[in-house]
Amino acid sequence: MKSDVLEHSMRLTGSSAPFALAAALAAAALFILAAAEDPGAAFAAFFLSPFRPTVLANLIEQAAAPCICALGTALVFRSGDFNLGGEGQAYAGAALSVLALLAVPALPGPVGLAAGMAVGAAAGALVAFPSALSRRNAGADVLLSTFLVSQAVVLVLDWAIAGPFRDASSNLIATPVVAEAYRLPRMLPPSWLSFAPLLAAAGAFCMDRFMRTSRRGLELSLYGRNPRFARTMGFRVEAYAFWPLLVSGALNGIAGALLALGANGRAVRGMTGGIGWNGISIALLAGNDPRWILPAALFFSWLETGSRQASILAGIPADVGTLAKALVLLVATARFLGGRGREVRS
Amino acid sequence: MDPVPVLEARDISKSFASTGTIALSGVRLSLRTGEIHAVVGENGAGKSTLARILSGMERPDTGKLFLRGREVRFLRPRDAERHGIGLVPQQSLLAPGLSVAENLILGHEPRTLGIFLDRRRAYYETALASASFSFPLDPGSRISSLSPPERREAEILRALARGGEVLILDEPTSILTESEARNLFSLLKKLRDAGAAILLISHRVREVLSAADRITILRNGSLVGTILPGDTDECDLALRMASSSSCFTADGPSGGSGQAVFRFRGVSLRDSERVTLRDLEFEVRRGEIYGVAALAGNGLGALEDLACGERKCDAGSVELLGKPLWDWPRDVLRASVLAYLPTDRDGKGLCLGATVLENLAARGASRADWSRSGRASQRAAAARHLEEAGVRVRLDSPIDVLSGGNRQRVLSARELGPFAPAVLAANPTQGLDPRAQEETWNRLRSRAREGAGILLLTSSVDELFSVADRVAVLYRGRLTELGIRSGSVTADAVTRLLTGAAS
Numbered sequence: 001m002k003s004d005v006l007e008h009s010m011r012l013t014g015s016s017a018p019f020a021l022a023a024a025l026a027a028a029a030l031f032i033l034a035a036a037e038d039p040g041a042a043f044a045a046f047f048l049s050p051f052r053p054t055v056l057a058n059l060i061e062q063a064a065a066p067c068i069c070a071l072g073t074a075l076v077f078r079s080g081d082f083n084l085g086g087e088g089q090a091y092a093g094a095a096l097s098v099l100a101l102l103a104v105p106a107l108p109g110p111v112g113l114a115a116g117m118a119v120g121a122a123a124g125a126l127v128a129f130p131s132a133l134s135r136r137n138a139g140a141d142v143l144l145s146t147f148l149v150s151q152a153v154v155l156v157l158d159w160a161i162a163g164p165f166r167d168a169s170s171n172l173i174a175t176p177v178v179a180e181a182y183r184l185p186r187m188l189p190p191s192w193l194s195f196a197p198l199l200a201a202a203g204a205f206c207m208d209r210f211m212r213t214s215r216r217g218l219e220l221s222l223y224g225r226n227p228r229f230a231r232t233m234g235f236r237v238e239a240y241a242f243w244p245l246l247v248s249g250a251l252n253g254i255a256g257a258l259l260a261l262g263a264n265g266r267a268v269r270g271m272t273g274g275i276g277w278n279g280i281s282i283a284l285l286a287g288n289d290p291r292w293i294l295p296a297a298l299f300f301s302w303l304e305t306g307s308r309q310a311s312i313l314a315g316i317p318a319d320v321g322t323l324a325k326a327l328v329l330l331v332a333t334a335r336f337l338g339g340r341g342r343e344v345r346s
Numbered sequence: 347m348d349p350v351p352v353l354e355a356r357d358i359s360k361s362f363a364s365t366g367t368i369a370l371s372g373v374r375l376s377l378r379t380g381e382i383h384a385v386v387g388e389n390g391a392g393k394s395t396l397a398r399i400l401s402g403m404e405r406p407d408t409g410k411l412f413l414r415g416r417e418v419r420f421l422r423p424r425d426a427e428r429h430g431i432g433l434v435p436q437q438s439l440l441a442p443g444l445s446v447a448e449n450l451i452l453g454h455e456p457r458t459l460g461i462f463l464d465r466r467r468a469y470y471e472t473a474l475a476s477a478s479f480s481f482p483l484d485p486g487s488r489i490s491s492l493s494p495p496e497r498r499e500a501e502i503l504r505a506l507a508r509g510g511e512v513l514i515l516d517e518p519t520s521i522l523t524e525s526e527a528r529n530l531f532s533l534l535k536k537l538r539d540a541g542a543a544i545l546l547i548s549h550r551v552r553e554v555l556s557a558a559d560r561i562t563i564l565r566n567g568s569l570v571g572t573i574l575p576g577d578t579d580e581c582d583l584a585l586r587m588a589s590s591s592s593c594f595t596a597d598g599p600s601g602g603s604g605q606a607v608f609r610f611r612g613v614s615l616r617d618s619e620r621v622t623l624r625d626l627e628f629e630v631r632r633g634e635i636y637g638v639a640a641l642a643g644n645g646l647g648a649l650e651d652l653a654c655g656e657r658k659c660d661a662g663s664v665e666l667l668g669k670p671l672w673d674w675p676r677d678v679l680r681a682s683v684l685a686y687l688p689t690d691r692d693g694k695g696l697c698l699g700a701t702v703l704e705n706l707a708a709r710g711a712s713r714a715d716w717s718r719s720g721r722a723s724q725r726a727a728a729a730r731h732l733e734e735a736g737v738r739v740r741l742d743s744p745i746d747v748l749s750g751g752n753r754q755r756v757l758s759a760r761e762l763g764p765f766a767p768a769v770l771a772a773n774p775t776q777g778l779d780p781r782a783q784e785e786t787w788n789r790l791r792s793r794a795r796e797g798a799g800i801l802l803l804t805s806s807v808d809e810l811f812s813v814a815d816r817v818a819v820l821y822r823g824r825l826t827e828l829g830i831r832s833g834s835v836t837a838d839a840v841t842r843l844l845t846g847a848a849s
Binding site: 219222234235 | 654656676677679681686688693694695696698699707708709
């Protein structure tokens with residue numbers, strides 16, 4: 001059953017994305033019509049206000065972290081599995097990068113920032129490691145193991161942030177703020193826009209090159225579709241069962257670190273809530289094609305920003321964005337729109 | 347004077363817009379009660395499409411169907427079933443997780459009070475049907491636990507239980523061994539004598555000639571004609587099916603000499619299914635085709651696993667070019683030393699869902715980069731290999747859309763295109779029409795002439811005698827070498843060894 005879903009997601013490319021987008025927009029529009037006292041103002045707030053310069057810059061910044069998560073998700077999809085542990089991996093990346101930088105407050109800014117990101121990547125990879133190891137050595141179910149490990153990590157980090165590492169002077173349940181020099185440099189104040197979107201774009205480019213033009217990328221995708229075939233062809237299947245998950249974990253960790261060192265400047269309890277799922281939705285919407293992941297992430301970010309704006313400016317419940325995203329996920333995973341479903345697979 | 351046919355198709359045409367192919371054009375067919383009517387043709391001749399139209403799974407673009415002289419229209423399979431037409435499809439439609447009885451009633455569940463599934467009645471009805479056709483099937487056993495011939499029987503039983511009068515079988519023997527096929531045909535003859543009308547779709551000339559009462563020949567979607575088996579013979583029928591008019595000529599055998607390519611020394615392996623390979627001792631030399639024949643369940647699968655390096659033997663050693671098979675790095679082995687045509691073509695030989703090009707490039711002899719320039723040169727190499735193999739397909743189309751014959755051609759283009767000193771061919775022509783079969787054999791022969799050592803594992807005596815230079819038989823895990831193929835080794839002797847009649 002799982003393999004059917006995978007098979008389907010891999011074939012999703014393009015065909016159902018327009019449906020998903022249309023459904024999301026239609027749902028948002030209907031919701032606004034039903035809920036708004038002044039639908040005209042609400043429409044403007046939802047659809048147009050995100051294009052004001054500062055809002056737009058923030059929108060772009062917000063797309064970066066989910067985009068990086070989605071790249072890792074797509075990579076694991078390629079290898080024939082799901083990484084459902086994005087939540088915990090990103091949370092670990094956020095918390096550990098902050099804790100590491102709190103421990104060394106006097107490094108030069110760029111060095112500290114780079115070190116923080118590296119610690120974040122390592123932390124995310126570490127959370128993914130047990131799943132990768134058990135997949136390679138025992139063929140364990142990644143879907144379950146990533147999710148379970150991640151949930152456990154979330155609980156531990158919630159406790160750590162609320163307990164031993166809490167900044168007592170703050171009203172937030174959060175760690176202290178890292179040194180100003182370590183935070184992502186803001187390129188267009190007052191917005192939070194940093195180099196993170198560029199990093200995401202570079203990541204998407206590299207991932208695309210890898211998947212489409214490298215020998216290993218080809219082998220990985222063949223392995224993901226049919227492990228028995230890959231084994232018969234003499235591919236190094238143990239490697240392909242292992243490192244995509246680690247890379248995905250590391251990317252999630254980097255996404256977490258970007259969140260922590262950006263607008264927040266600290267690790268806040270529950271700060272990465274939903275980022276893993278967003279990553280999966282974005283990867284699905286983009287058909288797991290790295291070239292479409294950044295646009296899909298921007299679209300999601302626009303939905304979020306629009307619904308936030310509509311709730312502030314026109315009193316619409318902010319859930320409209322969540323609803324629209326849920327519809328994207330639903331439509332993107334609906335088998336019948338993917339075309340070649342079970343019928344052709346005997 | 348012709349009796350009114352039970353099922354008649356007039357001027358049936360069908361084309362598939364998505365692929366732009368014309369599957370059938372103006373085909374006529376009449377099926378009478380009490381006959382086995384064979385429809386023959388090469389892969390892609392339109393046989394399966396015809397079967398699907400007759401059983402309501404597809405609708406024709408033009409043309410009409412008549413049942414006992416009255417026009418009928420089938421919108422869905424159930425319409426055909428209601429008129430007594432049952433289809434046994436080429437690929438099993440049975441639900442593997444359910445029992446025979448549950449599969450039989452699927453969609454026609456007997457109910458109590460109109461709601462609850464009457465399981466007991468289902469089992470009773472199945473047992474009754476099974477007994478009345480003298481099938482030894484247990485209604486309670488799961489489909490997944492049945493052997494291929496038993497699955498075929500379950501399929502037939504299901505078709506009979508639903509239809510009863512007209513039975514359409516699409517390539518029923520493709521997954522059966524020769525002896526299992528013979529049993530199937532004696533069963534079909536029994537059904538025929540009981541008054542059933544049977545339409546048999548096949549490309550196996552020999553079995554059609556032995557079983558059919560009339561033969562309809564299709565070629566490229568058009569009707570060639572309907573003939574009686576007495577008016578033709580194997581060669582003639584194959585010629586009529588062939589889309590090119592020239593008769594294929596088989597190359598002669600190649601001579602084996604020189605160093606050992608595969609060497610099995612005292613190899614034993616305990617297999618999961620009772621069969622145990624015991625003390626296998628043989629070698630395959632450069633330039634020869636060494637054929638090992640066995641019927642299903644005698645250890646041929648285990649031997650294949652050993653020879654391709656998927657499993658290790660319990661005792662003894664398997665060597666490839668003088669080096670233990672397991673000491674070869676897997677990637678080097680498959681990239682440039684061992685060419686392998688697996689029995690499980692779609693599961694192990696090809697990657698469904700990937701494109702033709704990706705399937706071909708999966709075995710990069712040079713492990714060339716898959717970069718843009720690398721890809722361009724791989725495209726060129728792939729196109730060349732496909733042309734040599736006589737396949738005309740687009741490199742970017744998914745492998746799934748190809749017919750079985752073309753998939754096999756892609757596979758052999760990949761494995762036999764670049765030279766490899768060792769070739770393992772396991773049932774390489776299973777499910778192929780005579781032309782594709784002959785092509786594959788010729789490629790194997792020419793590879794042997796160029797110096798490759800070829801280990802051919804097959805369950806077909808025909809194949810063994812067509813290509814192998816030396817032959818051996820595997821029976822219950824023991825290998826009997828028969829030496830050089832010549833007048834002294836007869837097909838009869840091999841058959842007796844295969845079935846254990848001579849021990």
